[in-house]
Amino acid sequence: MARSVTTNRRQSLGVLLATLASAALTGLVFVALGVNPIAAFAAMLEGAFGSDFRLGQTLVVTTPLALTALAAAIPFRAGLWNVGGEGQMYAGAIAAVSVALGMPSGVSGPVVATSALVIGVVAGAGWGAIAGLFKAGFGANEVIVTLMLSFVAIGIAQLLINGVWTGAGISGTSPTIPTDVGLMNLWPGTPVGLGEVLGVVAITSAAIMMARTRLGFGLRTIGMSPDASRLAGFSIGRLQVYALAIGGGFAGLAGAINVVGINGLLARDFSPGYGFMGIAVALIAGLRPLLILPVAFLYAALLVGGYNLPVEVGISTSASLVVQAVLVLSLLALGAIRAPSLGALGRS
Amino acid sequence: MTEAILVSGILLMLPIVWASFGEAICEQAGVLNIGVEGVMLAGAFGSAVVLREFGGPWLALWASIPLGAAVGCVLGWFYVIRGTDQIVTGILFNFLMLGLTTVLYEKYLTGVAQSAGVFDPVAIPLLSDIPLIGPALFDQNVIVYLATLAAPLLFLLMRRTWFGLHARAVGERPEAADVSGVGVSGVRFAAVVFACVLSSIGGATLVVTQSGQFTIGITSGQGFIALAVVVLARWNPLLVLPAAAVFGMTQAFQFQAQSAGFASSVPFEAWALLPYVATIAVVVASKRAQYPAGCGIHYPSPAGHRGLTQQLLEPLRRVAPARFS
Amino acid sequence: MRARTWRRIPPAARRLLAAASAVAAMALLAACGSDGDSASGGTAAVEPxxxxxxxxxxxxxxxxxxxxxxxxxxxxxxxxxxxxxxxxxxxxxxxxxxxxxxxxxxxxxxxxxxxxxxxxxxxxxxxxxxxxxxxxxxxxxxxxxxxxxxxxxxxFEQGTFLAGFLAGSMSETGHVGVVGAFDFPILTAELEGFVLGARYANPDIKISRTYIQSFSDPAKGRAAALAQMSQGADILFSGVDQATQGIYQAARTAPGTYVIPQYFDSWEQAPDVVLTSVIYNLxxxxxxxxxxxxxxxxxxxxxxxxxxNDGVGKLAPFHELDSQVSDDVKSRLAEVEAQVISGEILVPGPDVLGTTGAGSKLDLATIKAE
Missing domain, CATH: 3.40.50.2300 (Response regulator)
Incomplete structure (x- = not known):
């Protein structure tokens, strides 16, 4: 017992050292960019946590990261590679804005907002389910189908903005949804609102579903051993469709929250690649729903802090991308964070 | 018009072909390199620098080879030796290369450059006179011919040589290969390096067959298309050519359709979806394509430095026994 | 006791906590650093x-x-x-x-x-x-x-209107093309302004439009240009950025094909095919x-x-291709420019021209002021 405690302590010390080493390495990148590393780290921390407003921004970014991470994690647990969280998020956003713009004007704001969110989830789930159906019905590889469907969803958003929702001035976005449709702000002075609560609720329910329900058990089983799950009476094809649909639903919620709670319209490039970052978050969190939340928060801090670099120390947004990548890659390589290896790619 | 589609289609698919060659080999050896987009960016950037500083498309093309190998060593260290998760590493590597090439581009490569020094089409006598396919296939730049030659050679490499057989063994059943004495880490590392060389050539192609210049994010997602093409081609270098053609030709067709009057009733955004929808349709229609069983899973390197070094040197020893034994 | 609590946390969470504490340590460090900075920088006399x-x-x-x-x-x-x-x-x-x-x-x-x-x-x-x-x-x-x-x-569309007028006057085939990146009103208005100008010069002119979904991909620029040229276009307007390099390349394959890029005078990049550039003076x-x-x-x-008021939309000199533009075209172009400035010709803004096809549909009579 005593010995294992020492091992744990030693392990944690290793992680601590690895983290500091990664920070040092990232500091070297700053030096190479001609920037004082201490000032740069200060700018990042300041940008992510420096005031209530900034902390709020970080929390707001945590939500889509956590939700797209769930979109990746749940199918991953079922042995399916959903790399299309980005597209499922767009599907959710498209559906949400359609509902919000299409509702008759008499309907009250909260009703519209709720239905927009629900339909957004359904659309994201549907977009994911397409890949699931192709997988279950035709054996079509879900890596390709989810990735290509992302390009398609982004293209459809563009098509609708230009072809259907014209009349938004010269902005190249959809028109703005009615002002009374929104998510309640919960922390005045910051953008934090009901969307963040929805994110936490989603994470919690995903955790409960995976750990405590028959569906969650089924999903985990097909991920670990398709044969065993067949013996246990699960229909593999159906579970595959469910897995991608559930994952897509979470991504769709992220898109709907963006439309209803943040932008109030559908913009062409509303996402900086949340769907892809979500995959990284999911794997770093070891695919555990409850760990996704803190990991997403730290990743969001990195992202939001990174956006402060161009403003504070004058490097380009691309340079802050380098900083983020070096930091996370060195944390990975030095073992400070670990992403578990998954099962084989789509062998089921 | 059909001729323009064929000519453009082949030019559009060319970088994807090289990237897919690399990815096919890498994945057959059990490493999923999502970072192929980043490798292409590196190759494109490097060849643009060489083209600008020293001139000459051949030199620029050759330069992408050692550069690809160097990038391959970095990625191989992550994927094979450190065993970091391949998907996370790949995604972040793409972010890294996008940021890095942009920063370096802004520092060193901007300003007016003459768009000179690219590969011009070389017509093959007689064959290039064939109507339609002549100009498309036999009046192209030299990299098109190189790709056509490379496909059967890579096919033979994977099917007939020790490297290909070992690579496929460590990609399908790494434990079994290990037990029978194959150094899994060594073969995988070599495969990653070789794959990155090919993908880097794909990136260089974007520069030396197009404008002779680098632009920010020049790969524009073609590495991801390569990931799809590889599955479509079932990891077979010979099938990479028709699989990439599905994408290149639909892309060229949609440009033609947009420009032509007959399609003006269909919005261009709908045409722009065509390549992606076509790829999905082909994947659904072609029966189950299965990744190599070990693909994406790290297989631990042997304990201790000596074992690992021995394994990493093994492929070199095979190539030049006198030097490395 | 503490050790036991620590152990109850799952390993992944433990790693995370350790990492978080390292971040906190860095935060402290950085905070010290930034304090020093602000102390030294606080002496500036007037806040800019x-x-x-x-x-x-x-x-x-x-x-x-x-x-x-x-x-x-x-x-x-x-x-x-x-x-x-x-x-x-x-x-x-x-x-x-x-x-x-x-x-x-x-x-x-x-x-x-x-x-x-x-x-x-x-x-x-x-x-x-x-x-x-x-x-x-x-x-x-x-x-x-x-x-x-x-x-x-x-x-912008005032300048592209002039470029379109030039192209419409000079096209041998009676067919010009526009290449854009995305259908985005302010950018589409550039292209449609060009179309409108070409029609103002030659009401029967044929138009090809292609969007390549990228500002910077020369391969797509080239494919789009080749497609338009194969349909007969001989003067191409580029509404894209670096992808224009591909359009130059395509234009070189058919002598007599010219390209009009925008923003800066890009003549040096391809002296043999750049007819003029639309300079926006942003x-x-x-x-x-x-x-x-x-x-x-x-x-x-x-x-x-x-x-x-600001010279947004002037055309660059013709440089090496000056001899290709007849004096008649030059004088008519100068006349149209003067009319746009004086308001005799009213080129609609992006609210009208921002939709694909608007430049073709608009009644030419409506742009002439009474």
């Missing part, structure tokens, strides 16, 4: 006015963003210590615009300009959130203005907006920049 701009491209893209950047640097040099300009480039998602603006404004910035038409919602959001700062965006005129909102609009726009902000004159209103 801070102006921030964000634009989606690279500051060296040879296009929109570079022009904004160059203007901002000129303004900074000219205005010296009275202003501090922050330029954020490569903000290529709504999120990036949002967080950059938030960083700047929550740090106490005075004026923020979204050098993009893409995010009108953010103009409103930040104006409301930071009532003491001025927030501006590229937009068509609004009906009403909150106290700290301004809008601005460069009228540098002047950027410089003027910063000057207004620095002097405190920036008001809650709309600012319009066009051929008449």
């Amino acid at each position: 006015v801070t102006v921030g701009l964000a634009s989606g491209g690279s500051r060296q893209d040879g296009s929109w963003t570079q022009a904004w950047y160059e203007g901002s640097q000129t303004a900074q040099a000219e205005l010296g210590d009275t202003v501090k300009v922050t330029f954020v480039d490569e903000t290529n998602s709504v999120d990036a615009y949002d967080k950059s603006a938030a960083s700047f404004l929550s740090g106490g910035g005075d004026t923020w300009i979204f050098a993009t038409a893409e995010v009108p919602q953010l103009v409103d959001k930040f104006a409301k959130q930071f009532p003491d700062s001025m927030v501006c965006g590229v937009e068509a005129p609004r009906e009403s203005y909150a106290a700290n909102i301004c809008t601005l609009l460069p009228r 540098q002047g726009v950027s410089q003027e907006m910063i000057r207004l902000a620095a002097s405190g004159e920036l008001a809650n209103q709309h600012y319009e920049f066009d051929l008449k």
Whole structure:
């Protein structure tokens, strides 16, 4: 017992050292960019946590990261590679804005907002389910189908903005949804609102579903051993469709929250690649729903802090991308964070 | 018009072909390199620098080879030796290369450059006179011919040589290969390096067959298309050519359709979806394509430095026994 | 006891906690560092006015963003210590615009300009959130203005109208083409302005339009140009950035095919095919907006920049291809330019020309002032 405690302590010390080493390495990148590393780290921390407003921004970014991470994690647990969280998020956003713009004007704001969110989830789930159906019905590889469907969803958003929702001035976005449709702000002075609560609720329910329900058990089983799950009476094809649909639903919620709670319209490039970052978050969190939340928060801090670099120390947004990548890659390589290896790619 | 589609289609698919060659080999050896987009960016950037500083498309093309190998060593260290998760590493590597090439581009490569020094089409006598396919296939730049030659050679490499057989063994059943004495880490590392060389050539192609210049994010997602093409081609270098053609030709067709009057009733955004929808349709229609069983899973390197070094040197020893034994 | 609690936490969470504590340690370190910084920097006599701009491209893209950047640097040099300009480039998602603006404004910035038409919602959001700062965006005129909102609009389509008129007058095949990146009203208006100008020169002219979904991919530019040329187009307008390189390449394969790029005089990049360039003088726009902000004159209103007041949309010299343009065409072009400036010809704005096909549908009679 005593010995294992020492091992744990030693392990944690290793992680601590690895983290500091990664920070040092990232500091070297700053030096190479001609920037004082201490000032740069200060700018990042300041940008992510420096005031209530900034902390709020970080929390707001945590939500889509956590939700797209769930979109990746749940199918991953079922042995399916959903790399299309980005597209499922767009599907959710498209559906949400359609509902919000299409509702008759008499309907009250909260009703519209709720239905927009629900339909957004359904659309994201549907977009994911397409890949699931192709997988279950035709054996079509879900890596390709989810990735290509992302390009398609982004293209459809563009098509609708230009072809259907014209009349938004010269902005190249959809028109703005009615002002009374929104998510309640919960922390005045910051953008934090009901969307963040929805994110936490989603994470919690995903955790409960995976750990405590028959569906969650089924999903985990097909991920670990398709044969065993067949013996246990699960229909593999159906579970595959469910897995991608559930994952897509979470991504769709992220898109709907963006439309209803943040932008109030559908913009062409509303996402900086949340769907892809979500995959990284999911794997770093070891695919555990409850760990996704803190990991997403730290990743969001990195992202939001990174956006402060161009403003504070004058490097380009691309340079802050380098900083983020070096930091996370060195944390990975030095073992400070670990992403578990998954099962084989789509062998089921 | 059909001729323009064929000519453009082949030019559009060319970088994807090289990237897919690399990815096919890498994945057959059990490493999923999502970072192929980043490798292409590196190759494109490097060849643009060489083209600008020293001139000459051949030199620029050759330069992408050692550069690809160097990038391959970095990625191989992550994927094979450190065993970091391949998907996370790949995604972040793409972010890294996008940021890095942009920063370096802004520092060193901007300003007016003459768009000179690219590969011009070389017509093959007689064959290039064939109507339609002549100009498309036999009046192209030299990299098109190189790709056509490379496909059967890579096919033979994977099917007939020790490297290909070992690579496929460590990609399908790494434990079994290990037990029978194959150094899994060594073969995988070599495969990653070789794959990155090919993908880097794909990136260089974007520069030396197009404008002779680098632009920010020049790969524009073609590495991801390569990931799809590889599955479509079932990891077979010979099938990479028709699989990439599905994408290149639909892309060229949609440009033609947009420009032509007959399609003006269909919005261009709908045409722009065509390549992606076509790829999905082909994947659904072609029966189950299965990744190599070990693909994406790290297989631990042997304990201790000596074992690992021995394994990493093994492929070199095979190539030049006198030097490395 | 503590050790046992620590052990109960699952291993992955333990790693996370350890990492978080390391981050906290760094935070402390950095906080010390930044204290020192602010102490040394706090001695400045007069606080300069801070102006921030964000634009989606690279500051060296040879296009929109570079022009904004160059203007901002000129303004900074000219205005010296009275202003501090922050330029954020490569903000290529709504999120990036949002967080950059938030960083700047929550740090106490005075004026923020979204050098993009893409995010009108953010103009409103930040104006409301930071009532003491001025927030501006590229937009068509609004009906009403909150106290700290301004809008601005460069009228690109006037310049492309002239380019279109030139192309329409010179095309041997009676067929011209436009290549764009995305169908985005302010950019589409550039292309449709060109189409309208070509029709003004030759009402029967044939038009090819291609969007290549990228500003920077030369392969796509080339494919689009080849497609248009195979259908007969001999003068191509490029509404894309670096992808124009591919259009030059395609044009070289058929002598007598010319390209008209935009933003800067790009003649040097391809002297043999660049007929002229449409110069938008966005540098002047950027410089003027910063000057207004620095002097405190920036008001809650709309600012319009066009051929008449700011030289937005002049055509570059013909350079080496000068002999290809007949004197007759040159004099007619000068006449049309004078008419656009005087208002005799009214080129509609992006609110009308911002839709694909608008340039073909518009009745030519409507653009002549009475």
